[in-house]
Amino acid sequence: RERAEEMLSSAVDRDNTRLGVEAMGLLDAYGIPTPYGEVVDTPGAAADVAARIDGHVVMKVVSPDILHKSDVGGVEVGVADAEVPDTYADLVARARRYQPDATILGVQVQEMVDLDDGVETIVGMNRDPQFGPLVLFGLGGIFVETLEDTTSRVAPVSRPEAEAMTREIDAAPLLRGARGRDPVDVDATVETIQRLSQLVTDVPAILELDINPLVATPSGVAAVDVRLTID
Ligand code: ADP
Ligand code: MG
Numbered sequence: 001r002e003r004a005e006e007m008l009s010s011a012v013d014r015d016n017t018r019l020g021v022e023a024m025g026l027l028d029a030y031g032i033p034t035p036y037g038e039v040v041d042t043p044g045a046a047a048d049v050a051a052r053i054d055g056h057v058v059m060k061v062v063s064p065d066i067l068h069k070s071d072v073g074g075v076e077v078g079v080a081d082a083e084v085p086d087t088y089a090d091l092v093a094r095a096r097r098y099q100p101d102a103t104i105l106g107v108q109v110q111e112m113v114d115l116d117d118g119v120e121t122i123v124g125m126n127r128d129p130q131f132g133p134l135v136l137f138g139l140g141g142i143f144v145e146t147l148e149d150t151t152s153r154v155a156p157v158s159r160p161e162a163e164a165m166t167r168e169i170d171a172a173p174l175l176r177g178a179r180g181r182d183p184v185d186v187d188a189t190v191e192t193i194q195r196l197s198q199l200v201t202d203v204p205a206i207l208e209l210d211i212n213p214l215v216a217t218p219s220g221v222a223a224v225d226v227r228l229t230i231d
Helices: 002-013 021-029 043-052 081-098 159-168 186-202
Strands: 037-040 057-062 075-079 106-111 119-128 132-139 150-154 206-217 220-223 226-230
Touching: 002 021, 021 037, 021 226, 037 043, 043 057, 043 081, 043 106, 057 081, 075 081, 081 106, 119 186, 132 159, 132 186, 150 159, 159 186, 186 206, 186 220
Parallel strands: none
Antiparallel strands: 037 106, 057 075, 057 106, 119 132, 119 206, 132 150, 206 220, 206 226
């Protein structure tokens, strides 16, 4: 909890109330698994990071002014090492084209999570003026707003409540292995809901938090994208 508050206060010092990739460390501190990644500000440094990661990488533009990175062509999945420098330039150019006034800090180079056996879920929190912190779970990814398959509980969320959340969304059969697919690690998903609930209970300065997606796979979960607002 102290580490969490320290991390947030350094962000507030910089007059930053919306955090993206900067909040990855906060998830780490609460034991929520995140794939390895680094933010760099040159194509060469991006190539160095990619060289340290096995297989293909994911690259994402990093800007405090860009909320939905894929909307501006700011996410490239499955980038081979040799393509990394050019992809860096493409991502920055695209972001500039869509949003000329955006401050672009660099590019995140991240380990890839296998989506073939995975389900993209969302785990989040909104503070409700009446009920307080509402923890949300549902189907995630870039279609979350379109499909609206989510459920919520007031934090702190107990283990039975978190388990119920994973059972009551429409997409629940997908988690348990539909159409011959392997079931995902529901236990790790439940654990993550509870850890996020603990984080937002410990740190009231967090007004809003979204892990989208939390990729749930048969062998665990990975928070590949996070966004939060602090007061
Ligand atoms: P945004 O939500 O800002 O558009 P995300 O980081 O959520 O950006 O990336 C968009 C999509 O790209 C994700 O929903 C997921 O399908 C895919 N993606 C992102 N990061 C990874 C990763 N590390 N491994 C595999 N797929 C990823
Ligand atoms: Mg996202």
